[in-house]
Every structure is written in structure tokens, then in C-alpha cells.
Amino acid sequence: MEDELQIAMADLDEEKTLRIVEERIQAGYTSMEIIESCRRGVEIVGEKYSDSHYYLSDLIMSEEILKEVMRILEPHIPLNTSQTGLSIVMGTIEGDIHDLGKNIIIYLLRSAGYQVHDLGVDVTPEKFIQALNETKASVLGISVLLSFCIGSIKRVIDLLGDAGLRDKVKVVVGGYPVNQQVKEFTGADFYANDVTEALKIYREILLLEESSVSKS
Numbered sequence: 769m770e771d772e773l774q775i776a777m778a779d780l781d782e783e784k785t786l787r788i789v790e791e792r793i794q795a796g797y798t799s800m801e802i803i804e805s806c807r808r809g810v811e812i813v814g815e816k817y818s819d820s821h822y823y824l825s826d827l828i829m830s831e832e833i834l835k836e837v838m839r840i841l842e843p844h845i846p847l848n849t850s851q852t853g854l855s856i857v858m859g860t861i862e863g864d865i866h867d868l869g870k871n872i873i874i875y876l877l878r879s880a881g882y883q884v885h886d887l888g889v890d891v892t893p894e895k896f897i898q899a900l901n902e903t904k905a906s907v908l909g910i911s912v913l914l915s916f917c918i919g920s921i922k923r924v925i926d927l928l929g930d931a932g933l934r935d936k937v938k939v940v941v942g943g944y945p946v947n948q949q950v951k952e953f954t955g956a957d958f959y960a961n962d963v964t965e966a967l968k969i970y971r972e973i974l975l976l977e978e979s980s981v982s983k984s
Contacts, residue, residue, distance in 0.1 A: 777809025
């Protein structure tokens with residue numbers, strides 16, 4: 769069965785998207801279910817952009833619609849005010865200005881108590897390394913939409929090795945084009961291309977770190 773919300777988001781129909789979001793909240797859908805439908809719609813926008821059926825202005829439009837969706841959903845997302853102790857550096861890789869998925873993940877992680885340092889978009893490999901050194905974060909999240917930017921992710925991970933940080937930092941790559949092949953090519957530890965899977969990965973990393981601390 770076709771997802772009406774996903775289609776509205778992919779068609780960049782702001783009025784219809786926001787109406788369906790409100791209807792689903794009233795119908796008892798969870799925030800995560802609504803976000804996931806919107807994410808799949810945004811993924812289609814990304815595909816159309818990559819295929820030159822959509823333009824940069826359409827990507828920007830999808831971002832604005834999603835911001836409105838998150839504004840509506842914000843009061844319905846449980847907030848955890850305690851800090852987990854897990855520090856994450858996150859940003860969109862150099863050459864890519866897409867931050868829709870990144871912003872959703874950051875919002876949800878912060879709501880769950882994670883400490884997230886957002887570097888924004890078009891982040892150079894060197895800036896990622898600098899941020900890790902400054903924050904002492906043990907996790908790096910790299911977002912990507914455009915396939916031709918994947919080589920820069922490999923550059924980040926190569927620099928981690930040069931800086932002596934590779935064994936100290938877990939790397940998670942996320943976005944529409946990522947898969948097992950991208951994970952292997954870049955040398956990342958984890959990959960995710962949906963919100964639910966990404967949150968599961970960060971939770972897994974947190975549990976691993978807590979287990980390591982309790983044994984030391």
C-alpha cells in the first residue's frame with residue numbers, strides 16, 4: 769500500500785504533507801513512524817536530484833518542509849534531560865550541503881541525552897579531525913546524500929589513522945547512497961540509511977562504551 773505521507777513529501781507538497789502529519793498525530797501514529805515516512809519521501813527527492821529531475825532549489829524546499837514537520841512533532845517527542853556521556857561529532861561531508869537526515873538524527877539523539885557537536889554541512893575531512901581532537905568525542909557521524917562525495921568520507925577515515933585516532937573513534941556513515949559496499953570502501957564501522965537503524969547503532973555504541981568502562 770502506498771504511503772500517502774511519503775508521496776506528498778516526495779512531491780514537495782507542503783500543505784498536504786503538514787495536513788497528513790497532523791492527521792497521523794491525531795490518529796495515534798508515533799513520531800518515529802511519521803519521521804520515517806518523511807525520510808523515505810526525502811530519499812526520493814535525493815534520488816530525483818541525483819538523476820537531475822529535481823534541482824538544488826527542490827532540495828532546499830524539502831528541507832524547509834521537513835523543518836515544519838519537526839516543529840509540529842517536537843512537542844510529541846519524549847525528552848530525556850539526563851546526559852548519556854557519549855559524545856558525538858556529526859556533519860555532512862565536504863561537497864554536500866544536504867542536512868535533512870543529519871538534523872533529524874541530531875534532534876533525536878539530543879532528545880535522548882546524547883552530546884552532539886554539529887559541524888553543519890560541506891565539512892572538510894580536516895575539520896572533522898580537528899573537531900574530534902577538540903571535543904575528545906569517541907563517535908563520528910558523517911552524513912552524505914551525493915554519491916560523488918563518498919570518496920571524501922574515505923579521506924576522513926584515512927586521516928583518522930594518520931592522527932592516531934582510528935582505534936579511539938567509531939565512525940557511522942548515513943544517508944541515501946550508503947550501503948555495505950560504501951562501508952567497506954570507506955572503512956567505516958557502521959552505516960545506516962534510515963532513522964530507526966541509526967538510533968539503534970548509536971545505542972549499541974553507547975552500550976559498548978558503558979560495558980568497557982565497567983570492566984576497566
